[in-house]
Amino acid sequence: MPLTSLTGDATETAAGPRAARRVAELGGRARVCGLYDSVGAPIYHDLATHDDPETRALLAAVRSTPGPVLDLAAGSGRFTMPLLAIGREVTALDLSADMLALLRNQLDRTPASMRARCTVVRGDMSRFALGRSFSHVLLGTTSLSLLNESGRAGLYRSVLAHLTEGGRFLLTVMDRGDSGGPDETAVRVTGSGGTVYELYEHWPAGADSRTVTLLPADPPQDGSPVTVCTDRVAVLDLARLEEELAASGLIVTTRLPLSPPGERHRVTLLTTEASR
Known part of the structure; x- marks a missing residue:
């Protein structure tokens, strides 16, 4: 998208x-x-790979709490497939029909028990209504940068409406290092x-x-x-992003750097929770 x-x-x-x-x-x-x-x-x-620091960090974060996972901007399944592999129930949402077709092709080659735990939804991450709640909502690197300010505000509202009590919104952001x-x-x-x-x-x-x-x-x-x-x-500045999240009602609880010092790309995993 x-x-x-x-x-x-x-x-x-x-x-x-x-x-x-x-x-x-x-x-x-x-x-x-x-x-x-x-x-x-x-x-x-x-080019997408499941064995990378971002995927490993997200899987580790999700493992700590049971419950269904919402994978936003899921694409062809970079996070969805590993999440299913560790036994989670996943809803994969993306706006691109072409990317979701690739995900469905992968699902078709998996065991029926694994496919049964995945719901594929074509939708806009800046405004969605799925009629259920999730213990984790995920959004991977660069995906947030695809939205303008209005779109990000709609994303935050939609995420808050879909989090369970105590649920977490995990997102990664990439900015340029020093x-x-x-x-x-x-x-x-x-x-x-x-x-x-x-x-x-x-x-x-x-x-x-x-x-x-x-x-x-x-x-x-x-x-x-x-x-x-x-x-x-x-390119979305990390400090500005945290201000937007706080204003929307999402409080950053942890910040995990995923890039080694000196890297051109500085990727940070943010864990957020509703402030209510």
């Missing part, structure tokens, strides 16, 4: 100069898409299917958004189209 899916001429949508040059080399072969649409969703899913570094970075990453991608990120210090551009590291040489995924995501 991207804030902005960048479309149009590929060389214009790649925000950083290195990404722009790389995409320009493809010329008319570049097929530009968003990370969460029908073309980009399978690539996003290929390590400095270049405005644009480029790395090679390998998806679960073995495909190697070039991942460019343009994130100037102090900017209110960052742009990610993703394409195959070794595109075919036969002149066929090459998929280029690019999306711009807002």
Whole structure:
């Protein structure tokens, strides 16, 4: 559910100069898409991993208290599938039909007992009404940044309406660390299917958004189209987020840093509870 899916001429949508040059080399072969649409969703899913610090931290937090879990912006199941694997009942909500189709495909390959504990809902995380309560509501890294201020306010209201007494809203937020570094970075990453991608990120210090551009590291040489995924995501300041949460009636009880010191990306897991 991207804030902005960048479309149009590929060389214009790649925000950083290195990404722009790389995409320009493809010329008319570049097929530009968003990370969460029908073309980009399978690539996003290929890169998503269940074995990462964020997932492990969320699973550890959820294990401490029984009860059903609501996974917001669930996508293709990055958190949903591990939660089901540890025996939890999960409602997975996402706005993207393409991402939820990938989740359903995964569920179809699981045992019936596991599928029975999962409810898949297409819905907007900024306003939802599910008619039940949850002991935990989860929202993963960058997802909150996909909403504007009004959307975040609606999210907080909806979360509060769905928490059980003593329930917790667990969310992770990513901001830029203090390590400095270049405005644009480029790395090679390998998806679960073995495909190697070039991942460019343009994130100037102090900017209110960052742009990610993703394409195959070794595109075919036969002149066929090459998929280029690019999306711009807002950057939400941690202090401002905590102020918003408090004003909405959600009090931060713990802050768990998930990134090593000096990392470009500083990810923090916040545990919140209703102030009532």
